[in-house]
Amino acid sequence: MSDQAYDVVVVGSGAGGAMAAHTLTKLGKRVLMLEAGRDYDPVTETPMFNSPADAPLRGAPTPDKNFGYYDATVDGGWEVPGEPYTMADNTEFKWWRARMLGGRTNHWGRYSLRFSHHDFKGFSRDGFGADWPFEYDELAPWYDRTEELVGVCGTNTGLDDMPDSSPDILMPPPKPRVPELLVAAAAGKLGIPAAPMHRAILTRPKDDRAACFWATQCGRGCSIGAAFQTTTSLIPMAKATGLLTVQTDAMVRSVEVDAQGRAEAVTYIDRKTGAPRTVAAPVVVLAASACESARILLNSKSEQHPQGLANRSGQVGRNLMDSTGANMSAVIPALKGRPIYNEDGHTANHLFLPWWGHDMQARGELDFARGYHFEMSTGFKPPGGYYPEKLQGYGVEMKRRARFDYGSQISLALRGEMVPNADCYMEIDDAVTDRWGIPVAKFHWKWSEQELNQVRHGLATARDIFKLLGADVPDELPDPAEAIKKGGEIIHEVGTTRMGTSPKDSVTNQWGQAWDCDNLFVMDGGVFASNPHKNCTLTIMTLTMRNASWLAEQLNKGAIA
Amino acid sequence: MSHETPEPGITRRQSLKWLAAVTAAVTTPLITGCEATVIKAAKLAGNWPDLQLQPITAEGYGTDPTLNPPVQAPWPLTMTPHQRKLATAILDLMIPREGDFPSASEAGVVDLVDEWVSAPYPEQQETRPEILSALVWFDEESQRRTGQSFLATSAQQQRAILDDVAYEEAESKLQYAYISRVFDGLRSLAAIAYFSSPEGVKDMGYVGNVPIAGDYPGPSPEAMTHLDGVLNDLGLLDYAYQEPVSG
Numbered sequence: 001m002s003d004q005a006y007d008v009v010v011v012g013s014g015a016g017g018a019m020a021a022h023t024l025t026k027l028g029k030r031v032l033m034l035e036a037g038r039d040y041d042p043v044t045e046t047p048m049f050n051s052p053a054d055a056p057l058r059g060a061p062t063p064d065k066n067f068g069y070y071d072a073t074v075d076g077g078w079e080v081p082g083e084p085y086t087m088a089d090n091t092e093f094k095w096w097r098a099r100m101l102g103g104r105t106n107h108w109g110r111y112s113l114r115f116s117h118h119d120f121k122g123f124s125r126d127g128f129g130a131d132w133p134f135e136y137d138e139l140a141p142w143y144d145r146t147e148e149l150v151g152v153c154g155t156n157t158g159l160d161d162m163p164d165s166s167p168d169i170l171m172p173p174p175k176p177r178v179p180e181l182l183v184a185a186a187a188g189k190l191g192i193p194a195a196p197m198h199r200a201i202l203t204r205p206k207d208d209r210a211a212c213f214w215a216t217q218c219g220r221g222c223s224i225g226a227a228f229q230t231t232t233s234l235i236p237m238a239k240a241t242g243l244l245t246v247q248t249d250a251m252v253r254s255v256e257v258d259a260q261g262r263a264e265a266v267t268y269i270d271r272k273t274g275a276p277r278t279v280a281a282p283v284v285v286l287a288a289s290a291c292e293s294a295r296i297l298l299n300s301k302s303e304q305h306p307q308g309l310a311n312r313s314g315q316v317g318r319n320l321m322d323s324t325g326a327n328m329s330a331v332i333p334a335l336k337g338r339p340i341y342n343e344d345g346h347t348a349n350h351l352f353l354p355w356w357g358h359d360m361q362a363r364g365e366l367d368f369a370r371g372y373h374f375e376m377s378t379g380f381k382p383p384g385g386y387y388p389e390k391l392q393g394y395g396v397e398m399k400r401r402a403r404f405d406y407g408s409q410i411s412l413a414l415r416g417e418m419v420p421n422a423d424c425y426m427e428i429d430d431a432v433t434d435r436w437g438i439p440v441a442k443f444h445w446k447w448s449e450q451e452l453n454q455v456r457h458g459l460a461t462a463r464d465i466f467k468l469l470g471a472d473v474p475d476e477l478p479d480p481a482e483a484i485k486k487g488g489e490i491i492h493e494v495g496t497t498r499m500g501t502s503p504k505d506s507v508t509n510q511w512g513q514a515w516d517c518d519n520l521f522v523m524d525g526g527v528f529a530s531n532p533h534k535n536c537t538l539t540i541m542t543l544t545m546r547n548a549s550w551l552a553e554q555l556n557k558g559a560i561a
Numbered sequence: 562m563s564h565e566t567p568e569p570g571i572t573r574r575q576s577l578k579w580l581a582a583v584t585a586a587v588t589t590p591l592i593t594g595c596e597a598t599v600i601k602a603a604k605l606a607g608n609w610p611d612l613q614l615q616p617i618t619a620e621g622y623g624t625d626p627t628l629n630p631p632v633q634a635p636w637p638l639t640m641t642p643h644q645r646k647l648a649t650a651i652l653d654l655m656i657p658r659e660g661d662f663p664s665a666s667e668a669g670v671v672d673l674v675d676e677w678v679s680a681p682y683p684e685q686q687e688t689r690p691e692i693l694s695a696l697v698w699f700d701e702e703s704q705r706r707t708g709q710s711f712l713a714t715s716a717q718q719q720r721a722i723l724d725d726v727a728y729e730e731a732e733s734k735l736q737y738a739y740i741s742r743v744f745d746g747l748r749s750l751a752a753i754a755y756f757s758s759p760e761g762v763k764d765m766g767y768v769g770n771v772p773i774a775g776d777y778p779g780p781s782p783e784a785m786t787h788l789d790g791v792l793n794d795l796g797l798l799d800y801a802y803q804e805p806v807s808g
Contacts, residue, residue, distance in 0.1 A: 047628040052757045056634035062682045064621050075624045157805040175779030178788050181802050188800035213772035334791040341781040344769035383756040383765040391748055394655045394727045
């Protein structure tokens with residue numbers, strides 16, 4: 001192929017890669033997208049109404065399918081066959097990957113909360129980590145455009161942790177359900193607001209995508225396109241421009257540079273043949289996920305970039321963050337035997353509890369720096385594993401009790417912000433390569449007191465909510481170090497190629513452009529300067545739309561040639 | 562995601578809970594000591610058969626099985642005809658036919674248990690000797706009590722054995738400590754399998770997983786009336802959720 005075949009080579013097809021390809025092709029740029037996994041067609045492959053009874057082991061999680069048989073993830077999960085990663089001593093870190101077109105967007109939770117003005121300036125407020133190189137106001141119009149393109153349901157609340165969208169951007173949220181209303185009332189008594197969750201779920205038809213019909217778990221993927229995933233939206237839309245070429249089974253190993261140290265090509269392994277291939281790349285956009293993009297950079301060593309590409313700051317792989325997580329469950333006696341109705345809704349939170357503690361933090365009343373929110377898991381779910389209390393006896397009496405207990409359990413899931421620390425980072429393991437011969441990532445991880453104190457606060461809050469609901473919960477709290485989920489387990493890893501205002505302590509500028517290599521961009525969660533407690537995907541897409549638009553302008557001006 | 566909610570069904574947590582339960586005899590106040598000692602004592606007192614089995618070496622379904630439609634479990638079933646007959650008798654005592662609703666075996670629960678104990682995955686491999694030993698225990702216990710096998714003894718005698726192991730109190734009696742925990746695990750597996758079968762879903766009363774045109778209708782009037790009563794009883798009526806004024 002000629003050197004002029006593409007204007008930009010994009011690595012990855014998930015939230016960042018597909019948005020980059022969509023934005024660039026809409027602006028007239030020719031894009032080659034390289035995806036490590038196989039091609040994937042949600043329309044034919046998604047098990048929409050298939051029953052657990054039809055799946056092996058009733059759909060139970062196994063080492064082959066970590067989130068259950070019907071989860072959309074292909075050739076992935078906590079382990080990818082033939083593609084290991086390693087951990088330092090005393091480290092537990094879990095790295096979820098998918099090997100499929102659309103990546104993790106095919107099964108994500110679709111929670112889509114904007115970061116707020118608090119979130120972009122945490123360092124200025126408390127001295128931890130780093131500020132983002134811009135204010136909320138800079139991103140606000142891009143959030144509007146992204147929400148409109150993606151399709152997000154929710155409501156403007158006026159709460160300071162939930163910035164409003166412009167009028168008519170959000171689609172109407174579904175009505176709250178009984179257990180959510182119950183938690184909202186108990187939280188309200190504690191001064192904690194409840195709010196409609198924002199989710200990338202259509203409640204009105206859009207483009208070729210149908211509105212949600214309130215059935216089947218979104219983690220299976222969505223053949224009607226109601227639940228956002230790039231394989232039913234951004235990728236086909238970008239293809240329709242005629243300017244996008246998609247190459248699947250292309251496992252990128254490294255970015256090659258010219259004598260000046262500028263990117264000139266991308267080398268990938270053709271997973272079907274195992275052969276390496278090199279494709280010329282006037283501009284490279286890495287959007288392979290925070291840790292995979294950092295791995296590619298660290299594996300792209302050259303005379304010009306001896307520490308790995310774009311790593312003169314030494315920050316590639318550093319500042320690795322996940323969300324904090326902790327779950328607490330209780331049986332609510334008052335919910336036993338309640339009237340049954342169809343409680344599926346869009347199968348995830350209609351209401352949640354956003355962070356309410358900014359004022360307490362400003363007054364110095366909390367022993368941790370950043371916020372968290374609570375998600376809820378409850379309801380009359382498809383029967384199977386939902387017997388909140390131990391069954392007793394046998395026969396019709398045992399069955400009666402199982403029916404009576406149905407829908408009486410509530411789980412509160414804390415999701416919080418961690419601050420970056422020197423103990424949490426990834427590097428390349430020089431001794432281990434994957435089946436393609438590519439050196440693998442090695443993780444280091446340790447929660448700090450910030451996260452443990454935050455989880456302690458959350459455990460106490462959840463206990464107080466459950467007590468107000470009449471649940472029999474112990475006063476004594478679990479040990480936060482035991483309750484907190486493992487690093488990576490919430491699957492919100494970001495920060496490994498962070499953006500900033502100086503080449504000394506950041507990898508890219510505010511546009512995701514590498515300080516050390518002007519035709520190399522990172523457009524995934526790696527560029528996050530902090531990891532606000534809200535899920536990262538909406539902001540990955542928003543930032544990518546903004547930065548890919550800027551990239552197209554630079555190309556038009558000849559500023560990157 | 563919030564990838565915090567794996568699919569309904571038999572969750573990993575539930576399976577682990579079962580394994581934990583089997584070793585949790587250590588929490589019984591009867592005896593103290595290290596976990597292994599307690600388990601050994603409980604097994605001895607309960608005449609636990611403790612089958613030593615060859616590991617399953619079959620292949621799993623792999624990391625990219627066809628989801629739509631799902632594949633059949635590719636590993637061969639391994640329970641013997643006698644084990645299946647015993648399992649059928651015990652599982653049908655747990656979940657008997659009730660009006661129009663089928664018994665455990667009619668709803669495919671025995672097939673699921675066979676598929677489960679025959680699966681090559683670690684969790685299933687760990688529960689396999691527990692379940693298969695429990696079947697032997699029921700046979701031997703029946704012999705000890707009546708001189709007849711479990712299948713040959715009377716329904717009344719069968720129920721008498723279940724009465725001794727199916728309730729929480731059994732855990733505090735050393736001779737039933739082990740079997741009662743395994744019975745609990747088997748009962749959970751049976752309940753999950755039954756209530757996720759097409760008939761069991763109806764028995765539970767689940768009315769979801771049907772497409773609805775238009776907006777989600779929300780709670781029924783009866784459900785809202787019930788909620789108001791609960792909020793009132795809990796003293797939370799004043800804090801009832803108010804919808805935000807949309808901007």
